[in-house]
Structures are given as C-alpha cells and as structure tokens.
Amino acid sequence: MLAYIDDREAAGVASVERMRDAWKAMRAYWADLMPDAITDKLAQNYSATRRASVATIRTELGILAAALNLGERHGHIKRAPKVWRPQAPERRERHLTxxxxxxxxxxxxxxxxxxxxxxxxxxxxxxxxxxxxxxxxxxxxxxxxxxxxxxxxxxxxxxxxxxxxxxxxxxxxxxxxxxxxxxxxxxxxxxxxxxxxxxxxxxxxxxxxxxxxxxxxxxxxxxxxxxxxxxxxxxxxxxxxxxxxxxxxxxxxxxxxxxxxxxxxx
Known part of the structure; x- marks a missing residue:
C-alpha cells in the first residue's frame, strides 16, 4: 500500500494525504493479509466492523483495490483480486434556484x-x-x-x-x-x-x-x-x-x- 501511495505522490495526485490517512485506519485489518487471501467476505466484515460512513468505507476499499491493481500491472503480484465494496448511497445534493x-x-x-x-x-x-x-x-x-x-x-x-x-x-x-x-x-x-x-x-x-x-x-x-x-x-x-x-x-x-x-x- 505504501508503494502505491508513493507512486501516486510521484504522479502528482492531490489526494495523497487522504490516502495516507485512510491507510492508518485500514492498516490493522489489511496489512498482514496476502492478496490471494482477500475475499468478498473479508471486505464485507471490514465494512460491518469499521465505524465509518459508507462513503468512507467505499473510499478505503477503493484505495485498496487500486493498490492491488497497480501491483498486478507492475508484476509484484500475479493477479489482483476484485475487492467488494458496499453500494454507494444515492446522493441528493441540493441545488439552488x-x-x-x-x-x-x-x-x-x-x-x-x-x-x-x-x-x-x-x-x-x-x-x-x-x-x-x-x-x-x-x-x-x-x-x-x-x-x-x-x-x-x-x-x-x-x-x-x-x-x-x-x-x-x-x-x-x-x-x-x-x-x-x-x-x-x-x-x-x-x-x-x-x-x-x-x-x-x-x-x-x-x-x-x-x-x-x-x-x-x-x-x-x-x-x-x-x-x-x-x-x-x-x-x-x-x-x-x-x-x-x-x-x-x-x-x-x-x-x-x-x-x-x-x-x-x-
């Protein structure tokens, strides 16, 4: 994950600090897992036990998925597993007349x-x-x-x-x-x-x-x-x-x- 964040920082992505903060919250659950051990059930359990909004959980699991995909593209892992994410809540942003x-x-x-x-x-x-x-x-x-x-x-x-x-x-x-x-x-x-x-x-x-x-x-x-x-x-x-x-x-x-x-x- 840290390699992915460093890669994004080198690419000039503005949300790097947000990624670092997300990893601090995620690390205890995900750090010791091998990629091929990641399943829908594990992601669903993370969602159920993580005390955060659905939007935050979706963001964190999205970062995990992106890091795994980058690892596959760079040849560090053979295949990136698909990471389950909870369904996004319908957004009803207010607009002004x-x-x-x-x-x-x-x-x-x-x-x-x-x-x-x-x-x-x-x-x-x-x-x-x-x-x-x-x-x-x-x-x-x-x-x-x-x-x-x-x-x-x-x-x-x-x-x-x-x-x-x-x-x-x-x-x-x-x-x-x-x-x-x-x-x-x-x-x-x-x-x-x-x-x-x-x-x-x-x-x-x-x-x-x-x-x-x-x-x-x-x-x-x-x-x-x-x-x-x-x-x-x-x-x-x-x-x-x-x-x-x-x-x-x-x-x-x-x-x-x-x-x-x-x-x-x-």
Missing part, C-alpha cells in the same frame, strides 16, 4: 468569497480546481479558463478548459485589477486554502446552507434545465463520459423522457 443563488451572493461579504461563489456556478468546477486557479491560466480576452495547472496529470477528476460567460469575465476583470498575487482566489495576497469558513458565514446570513459543491451541482442543474445536451455538460464538468452526467442530471432536462411519454398515446 436562481433567486436563492442571488440571495446567497448578496450574503457573501468578503470579496474572495463572492468571487468564488460566482466562479463556483459559472465554471461548475470542483472546489480544489477553483482554489488552485492562477491568473496565467485565465484569458479574459478569449473568455477561457484552463482549470488544470501546468504539470498536473489529469486524473479521473478531470480539470477541463471552460469558457467564461459575461458574468464571470466581469467579476474576474474587477478581481484582476485588484490582484495582489498569482492566485485568482486570494485573501491579503495569499492563496485561500479553504473557502468553507466563508461559505458558513454567508450561509448563516442567507438563512440556508450552501457548500462549494452545492454550486458545482447548481451549475450542472441549470445547464440541464436549459436543455444543454448531456455530452456537453459532461465535458464542462470534466466527466470522462456522459454516463455519470446522465445519471445525476438527465432528469432536470426539459427533454427528459419526452419522446417516451409521447409514444404512449392512442
């Missing part, structure tokens, strides 16, 4: 929180991508932002190049004129490591909870509601294909199952 978003934006007092909120919806990007964004990857004339830093290897959580609409460009121009560092989201000339505290304060003022991921989900829902094709939304979100997009956002489209419903006439 446009009126709710305007109210939340009004509640964003700090300039860096307000700018993040605007970019959160208009780029529908993951929080880490927005917080890592630097001015050299923002083209205000062309209205484009490259969310993937130079040298970062694209992972399953892709960071695409996205177009910026007029609202985003206007907010970015104002921020660019007042910039004090290379970071788009900055406070006092320093990179902002987490926007959660600012969102918590704005949520309290607005009277309803909004997280950074709420805005990513909101942007995707608004695109679907506007009839944007699922493959286009998938590219905007950085999904490898539109199956994930279809699963989460197809039902918000005005065209959803309309052809099927239209066939049910006599």
């Amino acid at each position: 446009k009126a709710e978003f305007r109210a939340f934006l009004d509640a964003c007092v700090a300039p860096h929180v307000r700018l993040y909120a605007i970019l959160g919806v208009t780029t529908a990007a993951r929080p880490s991508a927005i917080l890592d964004l630097t001015w050299d990857r923002v083209d205000l004339e062309a209205g484009m932002a490259n969310l993937n830093p130079v040298g970062r290897i694209q992972t399953a959580k892709r960071r695409p190049r996205v177009p910026l609409n007029d609202v985003a460009v206007e907010a970015l121009r104002a921020a660019y004129d007042a910039r004090q560092s290379i970071w788009v989201i900055e406070r006092g000339g320093q990179k902002v490591g987490s926007i959660k505290k600012g969102f918590l304060a704005a949520s309290e003022r607005a009277g309803f909870k909004v997280t950074p991921y709420t805005l990513r989900h909101t942007g995707a829902v608004w695109m679907a509601e506007a009839g944007v094709p699922m493959p286009e939304i998938a590219q905007f979100l950085g999904h490898d294909d539109d199956r994930t997009t279809q699963r989460h956002y197809a039902r918000f489209s005005p065209h959803y199952l309309r052809n099927a419903a239209g066939a049910l006439k006599w």
Whole structure:
C-alpha cells in the first residue's frame, strides 16, 4: 500500500494525504493479509466492523483495490483480486434556484468569497480546481479558463478548459485589477486554502446552507434545465463520459423522457 501511495505522490495526485490517512485506519485489518487471501467476505466484515460512513468505507476499499491493481500491472503480484465494496448511497445534493443563488451572493461579504461563489456556478468546477486557479491560466480576452495547472496529470477528476460567460469575465476583470498575487482566489495576497469558513458565514446570513459543491451541482442543474445536451455538460464538468452526467442530471432536462411519454398515446 505504501508503494502505491508513493507512486501516486510521484504522479502528482492531490489526494495523497487522504490516502495516507485512510491507510492508518485500514492498516490493522489489511496489512498482514496476502492478496490471494482477500475475499468478498473479508471486505464485507471490514465494512460491518469499521465505524465509518459508507462513503468512507467505499473510499478505503477503493484505495485498496487500486493498490492491488497497480501491483498486478507492475508484476509484484500475479493477479489482483476484485475487492467488494458496499453500494454507494444515492446522493441528493441540493441545488439552488436562481433567486436563492442571488440571495446567497448578496450574503457573501468578503470579496474572495463572492468571487468564488460566482466562479463556483459559472465554471461548475470542483472546489480544489477553483482554489488552485492562477491568473496565467485565465484569458479574459478569449473568455477561457484552463482549470488544470501546468504539470498536473489529469486524473479521473478531470480539470477541463471552460469558457467564461459575461458574468464571470466581469467579476474576474474587477478581481484582476485588484490582484495582489498569482492566485485568482486570494485573501491579503495569499492563496485561500479553504473557502468553507466563508461559505458558513454567508450561509448563516442567507438563512440556508450552501457548500462549494452545492454550486458545482447548481451549475450542472441549470445547464440541464436549459436543455444543454448531456455530452456537453459532461465535458464542462470534466466527466470522462456522459454516463455519470446522465445519471445525476438527465432528469432536470426539459427533454427528459419526452419522446417516451409521447409514444404512449392512442
């Protein structure tokens, strides 16, 4: 496992620290087992005895499976066993109406929180991508932002190049004129490591909870509601294909199952 984590760190994967923390929790159960001893029953017992959420257990077992697969590819083990994981709970992420978003934006007092909120919806990007964004990857004339830093290897959580609409460009121009560092989201000339505290304060003022991921989900829902094709939304979100997009956002489209419903006439 440690070899796998070191390999991921060398590849520039951002979630390495999370993997190390996961292994600390997993090590007592899994460290002394040979790969060919891993069975569904063992994984199911781990799930039953591990005092953690289903999402955490799925993440930990996913890391184990990835480490075994890497071991097979590098010839360290003959065959990587398939690792059982509990079924993912259905996610029901809240999204905002446009009126709710305007109210939340009004509640964003700090300039860096307000700018993040605007970019959160208009780029529908993951929080880490927005917080890592630097001015050299923002083209205000062309209205484009490259969310993937130079040298970062694209992972399953892709960071695409996205177009910026007029609202985003206007907010970015104002921020660019007042910039004090290379970071788009900055406070006092320093990179902002987490926007959660600012969102918590704005949520309290607005009277309803909004997280950074709420805005990513909101942007995707608004695109679907506007009839944007699922493959286009998938590219905007950085999904490898539109199956994930279809699963989460197809039902918000005005065209959803309309052809099927239209066939049910006599």
